[in-house]
Amino acid sequence: MGASRAAQPLPPPRTAPTFPSIPPADVLGRLAALKGTPTAGLKQQWRELFGKEPPPFNRAYLVSRLAYRIQELAYGGLKPETRARLEALGEQLDGGNVVLRRIRADSRPLAGTRLIREWQGVEHAVTVLQDGFEYEGRPYRSLSAVARHITGTRWNGWTFFGLKGGRGNG
CATH class of the missing domain: 1.10.720 (Transcription Termination Factor Rho, Rna-binding Domain; Chain A, Domain 1)
Structure with missing residues (x-):
């Protein structure tokens, strides 16, 4: 057998980082x-x-x-009870699906948000609905459909309304 090795010293225990106290x-x-x-x-x-x-x-x-x-x-931060309640609500929303949890919740504007875009000197306002969009009193399933109606050409609705990088519902 080979020579025995001397015992390696244990690394110092990890301490939690300290953050400044803010009055x-x-x-x-x-x-x-x-x-x-x-x-x-x-x-x-x-x-x-x-x-x-x-x-x-x-x-x-x-x-x-x-x-x-x-x-x-x-x-101070959220109380443990509040964190637990938020976690439980999150579970109800996504059913524990980790993939859904990773999707940014704010990728779509909140229902009731009004998106304003000027096109060829005319101001156009779209209202975000729970399950689509409303423009000139008519429902649309996607922002791209609204942009197409306004311009007469194909547009990415998220780009047309200045929400680049948004996901879903076109």
Whole structure:
């Protein structure tokens, strides 16, 4: 047999990252400052407040998540009971389907949202319904159908109404 190896020292135990405490009196000022903070500054705050690299999302996303995080660190996060209730509601909505859970819930505008688009000098307004869209009092199953009605040509409805990258219902 070969020579025995000396016991390797155990790595130090992993400790949970610590995040700065934010006094409640500072919250409003910090929230107001987010709007004028350069993107590089937002990313730095992300690292400090979340303890990891920021995601490659747009500025509006970074600002909204940082605003929530600042309030969470100042006032506390959701209670465990609230988290459990939200999880249960999520299970009811997606039936535990992990694939459905990964689809962004906000890929489609909320029912009642009005989408406005000017086309050839005329303003067109579409109302988002629970199961489609309404334009000029008529229901449409997709935004592409509305865009086709307005322009007379084939359009991706999400692109036509400035919602690029949206999924589903055309």
